[in-house]
Amino acid sequence: MKVHKKLDRKHLLRKAITIPIGALLSAIGLEIFLVPNHILDGGITGISIILAYVTHFPLGVFIGVLNLPFIIIGYKQIGKTFAFSTLYAIICLSIFTSIFIPIPQITTDPLLASVFGGVILGIGVGIVIRNGGSQDGTEILSILLNKKTPFSVGEIVMFVNVFILGSAGFVFDWNSTMYSLLAYFIAFKTIDITIEGLEQSKAVWIISDVHEEIGDALNNRLGRGVTYLNGQGAYSHDKKQVIFTIVTRLEEAKLKSIVEDIDPNAFLAVGDIHDVKGGNFKKRDIH
Incomplete structure (x- = not known):
């Protein structure tokens, strides 16, 4: 019994340390590379970037508020451990994105921003997923829709994200849409590498x-x-x-x-x- 308690504490401590690290990297990828160059991420984060640009409210506010209903759904339908880990990750991400707002962008080259922002964001998201959490409510929605539709989770996520990333052309310009798709693809692949490891x-x-x-x-x-x-x-x-x-x-x-x-x-x-x-x-x- 004592061994299990020690393992549980060790597991919780690792989550408590690594999830903020993942959220910190995600915030760096977003606020220092992607957002200043009008490049979107997918999911709720992408919607939050658009709303933050239109309303001039901090990005972290929308990330927290828009994800909250999905966390509640996830708590009821998927499990409390996943929901609490996700809530913790989103709170950390919201705080870190607010902290990085005054920091000037490193590059104004959208290609460099897409590549480096996508890689850093992907590593951050991958770290959070490896520790049982999520930073985006659309993943929770996709899991639930998968049970009621003939589409897979991946297909639902892809459809939602293509729609969100495509909207960058109307909010910013069509170059932003293409750079957003590039950044999303790079982040997607980096997430896989982070979760599975280089020596698969x-x-x-x-x-x-x-x-x-x-x-x-x-x-x-x-x-x-x-x-x-x-x-x-x-x-x-x-x-x-x-x-x-x-x-x-x-x-x-x-x-x-x-x-x-x-x-x-x-x-x-x-x-x-x-x-x-x-x-x-x-x-x-x-x-």
């Missing part, structure tokens, strides 16, 4: 008549454990041994080289894995 794991399936030789080579030359799975061809009904292993992205090329050297005709399939736990899997250096 790969699941590998290999079918070969010399499976034992390949398995031994992967053990000895790559330092990876392998598992033999019993397989059977659906057409030929031939019994086959399927080699299954997990490697890092950096080890993928070496694994393919090993298999190619031993059996050029081997069947090889590689897939992305977002999380690996348990067993003796550890990330290793490539030699």
Whole structure:
């Protein structure tokens, strides 16, 4: 029982520290790069940027107010842990965006602003998501609409964001729309990298008549454990041994080289894995 309490406290402490860091980076990306150059982000933040520009009220006010109804919905429909983490992240983001208002922009080049603003914003959002929160209510809305419509969460988010980013052309100019789409794409990809890590794991399936030789080579030359799975061809009904292993992205090329050297005709399939736990899997250096 004491161990669980210690783990819970450690987990909460990590959230309490890392979520503000993510919100701080998001605020830097917004207030120092994107907003001064009339470049929008997607979701509620994008709507908040437009309203702040039109009304001259602080961006943080709209981020807090517009997200509040979605946090309440999320509390009732998704869970209190997610809702509180999201509320904490949005409060931090609202405060930090207000703090950065007097700071002058670093660049007036919209291309540089789109790239650097998108990267910094993406890292910040990714950190918050990794710690169980969110900085935008449209994600909560998309999760709920997904249950009642044939569209996926990603499709709903994309539709909403294309509409919001497209509105930049009417509020600012059409160059702003194109730069906003660029910044959104960069931020989207950076979020993935932040959540999944640079050394994304790969699941590998290999079918070969010399499976034992390949398995031994992967053990000895790559330092990876392998598992033999019993397989059977659906057409030929031939019994086959399927080699299954997990490697890092950096080890993928070496694994393919090993298999190619031993059996050029081997069947090889590689897939992305977002999380690996348990067993003796550890990330290793490539030699």
